[in-house]
Amino acid sequence: MRKRKPLSMSIQIFVAMILGIIAGMLFGKSIAPIKLLGDIFIRLIQMSIVLLVMGQVIEAVGSLNIKRSGKIIGQSVVIFLISSLAAAVFGIVMAVLFTPGAGASFSGAAKSQYTAGKMPGISQIILDFFPNNVFDAMAKGSIVQTIVFSLVFGLALSLYVHQEKATHLLDTLREINSIVIRMVGLVMKIAPIGVFALLAATTGQMGLTVIKPMIKYLGVYGLATLVFLGLWLIVIGLVTRLPLGALIRRISRMSMMALATTSSAITLPVALKDTKTKLGVKDEIAQIVLSLGMSLNSNGSAMHMAITLVTISQIYNVQYSWGTLAYVAVLATLASLANAVVPGAALVSLTIVVPQMGLPIESIALFAGIDWFVGMLRTILNVDSDVFTSLIVGHWNDALDFPKEAALVEDGV
Structure with a gap:
């Protein structure tokens, strides 16, 4: 008798969400003590966040061979930074315009240090990006300062590795990152x-109002x-003058793969092949840009975190000024650099940014059940933006030869 495959983590979490809502409706406020289990789960994720963020960013930057391909890199x-910041800003604008979190009016509103009228000046905000003591930043869980340190350390590591021809530290870091990711994977097994x-x-306390924001949020x-x-x-059309109709057709296979698998890593081989053969980007450009994009370019992740932060603030009636929203955009952009390939990446990402804005950490559970749908949207934007970047870089370096339709048919591509 053939064994049944276990349900995927996304399906398990979705089922847990449905059952949790039903249990909350049935038992009401009397089920409140069970929240302890959820709080323990969140803390188990949070305990490795600083290590996860630092390790991923340092490895990504430290692995770059800046001397060999400095111009392309x-x-x-x-482009990665501009497009990710633009994605975060666009997500914020859409959330402000359509207010997906409005109308929920949950009690226990967050006491954010960034509520309107309490935002520090722009010079102080910029200064606060830079830590004066990285250990203090790590202890306080200041993700922005941790990422800035990791970027500088990663750059220094890259120069050291390629000047001294010594990779032992980078190899050790990769092993540590693998262990941390495995640790997060173990914690995610109890996510349901x-x-x-x-x-x-939450449902026992608030009732079915917890569902309404999720439906509008996804839309x-x-x-x-x-x-x-x-x-x-x-x-792309303005920069490269490529025919958009043909471009859309030729990225369709990788886009469908991204939607179906919700994984940039799994989609990478298809994206690489189609970028070279269907779009005409030269091998070196495609390999460097798409490989870099796996770690450093996450338009989908930046938009996801930005739009989710604004939605949560609306759910809990936290009013943000435009200056605060600008900070949210920068935070989401920087945090997207640490977008590790781990099970339940959406949950992990939110665990990074939600506490930074003083929002209730338990609000993350509201978005856990729709993780699979969120993953589809994140992945297609992540993958396609990597490919679009390779087209622009290829055009700038005279390494783009968009094949004609007849050539594609003849080659069977």
Whole structure:
């Protein structure tokens, strides 16, 4: 008798969400003590966040061979940062316009240090990006300062590795990162229990109002992703003068793969092949840009974190000024650099940014059950933006030869 495959983590979490909502409706406020299990789950994720963020960013930057392909890397990183910041800003604008979190009016509103009227000046905000003591920043869980230190350390590591021809530290770091990711994976095995407990307690306290924001949130997030991809295509058309109809057809296979698998890593081989053969980007450009993009370019992740932070603030009636929203955009952009390939990446990402804005950590459970749908939107934007970046870099370096339709048919591509 053939063994049944275990349910995927996304399905388990989705089922846990449904059961948690049902349990909350059935037992009401009497189920509140079960929240302890959810709080333990969140803390287990949080305990490794600083190590996860530092390790991923340092490894990504430290692995770059800046001397060999400095120009290509430099151009790619600039586009990555601009496009990820633009994605975060666009997500914020969409959330402000359509207010997916409005109307929930949950009690126990967050006491954010960034509520309107309490935001520090722009010079202080910029200064606060830079730690004066990295250990103090780590102890306080200041993710922005931790990432800035990791970027500088990673750059120094890259120069050291390629000047001294010594890779032992980088190899050790890779092993540590693998262990940390495995540790997060172990914690994520109990995610269904944690999500069930948090949603049961929340639903028992709030009632079915917990569901309404999620439906609207997914609609707004989906629309934001679709429109942003359209804006990306317009930029590609203006820069490269490529026919957009043909471009859309030729990225369709990798886009469908991204949607189906919700994994940039699994989609990478298909994206690499189609970028070279269907789009005509030269081998070196495609390999460098798409490989870099796996770690350093996360338009989808930046938009996801930005739009989710604004949604949570609306759910808990936390009012943010435009200056605060600008900080949210920068935070989401920097945090997207640490977008590790771990099970339940959406949950892990939110655990990084939600506490930074003083929002209730338990609010993450509201988004856990729709992780699979969120993953689809994040992944297609992540993958397609990597490919679009390779087209621009290829065009700038005269390494783009967009094949004609007849050539594709003849070669069977």
